Amino acid sequence: MTTASDSAAANADTDLVSRVLAAIRRVVPESGAAVALHEPEFAGREWDYVRDCLDSGWVSSAGTYVERFERALAERCGVSEAIATVNGTAALKVALQVAGVAPGDEVLVPALTFVATANAVTYLGAVPHFVDSETSTLGVSPAALEDWLRVACERVSGALRNRATGRRVRAVVPVHVFGHPVDMDALNEVAVRHRVVVVEDATEALGTLYRDRPAGALGRLAALSFNGNKIVTTGGGGAILTDDSSLARRARHLTTTARVTHRFSFDHDEVGYNDRLPGLNAALGCAQLERLDDFIARKRALARRYAEALASVRGVRFFVEPQGARANYWLNALLLEEDEPAVLESLLERGHCIGIGMRPVWRLMHRLPMYQSCPRMPLPTAQWLERRLVNLPSSAALADV
Ligand SMILES: *Cc1c(COP(=O)(O)O)cnc(C)c1O
Numbered sequence: 001m002t003t004a005s006d007s008a009a010a011n012a013d014t015d016l017v018s019r020v021l022a023a024i025r026r027v028v029p030e031s032g033a034a035v036a037l038h039e040p041e042f043a044g045r046e047w048d049y050v051r052d053c054l055d056s057g058w059v060s061s062a063g064t065y066v067e068r069f070e071r072a073l074a075e076r077c078g079v080s081e082a083i084a085t086v087n088g089t090a091a092l093k094v095a096l097q098v099a100g101v102a103p104g105d106e107v108l109v110p111a112l113t114f115v116a117t118a119n120a121v122t123y124l125g126a127v128p129h130f131v132d133s134e135t136s137t138l139g140v141s142p143a144a145l146e147d148w149l150r151v152a153c154e155r156v157s158g159a160l161r162n163r164a165t166g167r168r169v170r171a172v173v174p175v176h177v178f179g180h181p182v183d184m185d186a187l188n189e190v191a192v193r194h195r196v197v198v199v200e201d202a203t204e205a206l207g208t209l210y211r212d213r214p215a216g217a218l219g220r221l222a223a224l225s226f227n228g229n230k231i232v233t234t235g236g237g238g239a240i241l242t243d244d245s246s247l248a249r250r251a252r253h254l255t256t257t258a259r260v261t262h263r264f265s266f267d268h269d270e271v272g273y274n275d276r277l278p279g280l281n282a283a284l285g286c287a288q289l290e291r292l293d294d295f296i297a298r299k300r301a302l303a304r305r306y307a308e309a310l311a312s313v314r315g316v317r318f319f320v321e322p323q324g325a326r327a328n329y330w331l332n333a334l335l336l337e338e339d340e341p342a343v344l345e346s347l348l349e350r351g352h353c354i355g356i357g358m359r360p361v362w363r364l365m366h367r368l369p370m371y372q373s374c375p376r377m378p379l380p381t382a383q384w385l386e387r388r389l390v391n392l393p394s395s396a397a398l399a400d401v
Contacts, residue, residue: 016315017347020334023309024356027302028393029401034355038229038331039395041295046287053283061256063279065286072289073224073239076207077216081248083240084277084285085255088203088225091238092120092173094275095221098240098250099197101126101170106162106375108172108196110140111364112382117175117201118365120223129162129169130366130376133385137322138333139182140174141381146190148377153194160194165375171197176205176215178391179231179330180321184210184218199223203238206231207296209326216241221251226281231295231330232288234281296328298399303329305399306392310334319389332392333361339387347390361389 028035053065066084073082085091101107103125109117111130118128131148134141153160153169160169172191174182184200191198198219202208205215206224216222221244226237240251253259258272277285303318310318317335321327336343344360351358364382365371 014346016313016343017350019313020310020316020347021350021354021356023313024306024351024392026309027305028356028398031401035357035393035398036395037357037359037391037393039397040228040233041291041395041397042287044287044291046284049283049287050280053280059280060278061276063282065279065282066277069234069277069282069285069289070239072286074241076289076292077214077222077224077241079217079222079241080243081241081245083248083251083255084282085238085240085275086277087236088223088227088230088238089116089120090255090273090275091223091225091240092117092199092201092203093123094251094254094273095199095223095240095242096120096126096171096173097124097254098247099171099199099221101197104167105170106165106167107170108140108145109365110173110175110177110382111366111376111379112138112177112361112385113175113201113365114203114362115365115368116203117173118368118371121173122370126170127165127167128365128371128374130364130371130374130379131172132377132379133177133382134183135381135385137180137182137325138177138319138385139180140172140187142183142186142190144377144381145172145187146193149190149194152375152377155195158195160196162375169194169196171199173199173201174219175201175203176208178319178333179205179208179328180319181205181208181210181215181218181325181327183322188219197221202241203227203230204330205328207292207328211324217243220244221247226285226288231299231328232285232292234277234285234288237277237281237285239277295396298396299329299394300327302394302396302399303332306332306334330394332394334390334392335385336388336390339384341387344387344390357393359391361386361391
C-alpha cells in the first residue's frame with residue numbers, strides 16, 4: 001500500500017533529481033550530442049610528433065620518444081626516474097614486484113578503487129587486503145588503517161603478519177581517487193611504523209599536488225596511467241616512478257623481458273615481461289604532456305562551475321579537493337546527502353536518458369566474485385561513499401562552453 005507520506009517522499013526525490021540535473025545542465029548545456037564522462041583532446045603537437053616518429057621508423061620502444069617522454073614525466077613529477085610501460089596496470093604490477101611483493105604476501109589496497117589496483121597484486125601471486133577510505137580525500141584513511149593494523153597484525157621477526165592468515169603484509173597502495181591525494185604524510189607515518197612499503201597508485205593523479213609535492217613522488221614507487229580516459233593519454237600506457245636508481249634499474253629490466261644487455265645475443269636472467277611502452281605511444285604522450293597545465297587549469301575551472309551550480313541544491317554536495325591539496329580534478333564527483341538508492345538510481349538513469357554521462361563509483365572490491373574471500377577491515381566509509389557518489393562529465397573541453 002502506498003501512503004500519502006511515501007508518495008510525498010517519492011515526489012521530493014524526483015524533485016531532487018530534477019534540481020540536480022538542472023544544475024548540471026547550467027554547466028553542461030544541451031548541445032544535441034551526448035556528453036561523455038571523459039574525452040581525450042588532441043589539440044597540441046600530437047600529429048607532428050606521431051608523424052615524426054613514423055618518419056624515423058622507430059615506432060617500438062627503441063626510439064628517442066620513449067626516453068624523452070620518461071624524462072619529461074620524471075621532471076614533471078619531481079622524481080629522478082620514470083619507466084614507461086604498456087599500461088598503468090603493468091606499472092603497478094612491476095612497481096609492486098620491485099618493492100618486494102612476493103607470492104603469498106598480502107598488500108593493503110582500498111576497497112574503493114578501480115579493479116586494476118587489486119588485479120596487479122593478484123598477478124604477482126599476492127593477496128589484496130582491503131582497507132577503508134575517508135570522506136575528506138576518498139582515499140585510504142591513515143587513522144583507520146593504523147587502528148586496524150594494531151588489532152589485525154603482529155610483528156614477527158621484523159615482518160608484519162596478518163594474525164588471521166599468517167601471511168606477510170608487505171606493502172600498501174594508496175590510490176589518489178579521481179585526482180584527490182591521500183593524506184600521504186599521515187599514511188607514510190603508519191607505513192614506517194609498521195614497516196610496509198608504500199606504492200602510490202597515482203594513475204588518476206598526474207599533475208596533482210599534495211602540500212606542494214607532486215603525486216607520484218610521495219611513496220617509494222608510484223604508477224601512472226595514460227589510458228584513453230585519463231588526464232593525459234598515449235592511447236594506452238603507464239609509467240613507474242621512483243627516486244631509487246636500483247629499483248628503477250630492476251623495473252626497466254623486468255619490463256624489457258629481463259634481457260641482459262648485449263650487442264646481439266639474446267640472454268635473459270629471470271622471467272621478465274614485454275611491458276615497455278612503444279615509441280609511437282610515447283610520441284603522443286610527449287605532445288599531451290605539453291598540454292597538462294592547460295588541461296588542469298580548465299578542469300579546475302570546470303570544477304568551480306559545478307561547485308557553484310550545485311551549491312544551492314539542497315540534498316547534494318559537490319566534492320571539493322582536500323585541504324592542502326591542488327587536485328587535477330580528473331573526474332568530478334557529487335555526493336548525495338541521504339542514503340537513498342532510488343534517488344541514486346533515478347539520477348543515473350535520467351542523466352543517461354538526456355545524454356549526460358554520469359557514473360556511480362566502482363563496485364567495491366570485496367563484492368567482486370574473485371575478491372570476496374580476501375581479508376579486509378570493516379569498510380563503513382567505502383560503503384557510505386558507494387551509496388552516495390556520482391561522477392559528472394569532466395572533459396577539459398567542457399570548461400570552454
Ligand atoms: C586507470 C587506473 C588503473 C590502471 O591503468 P590502465 O592504464 O588502465 O591499466 C589503475 N588504478 C586506477 C585507480 C585507475 O584509475
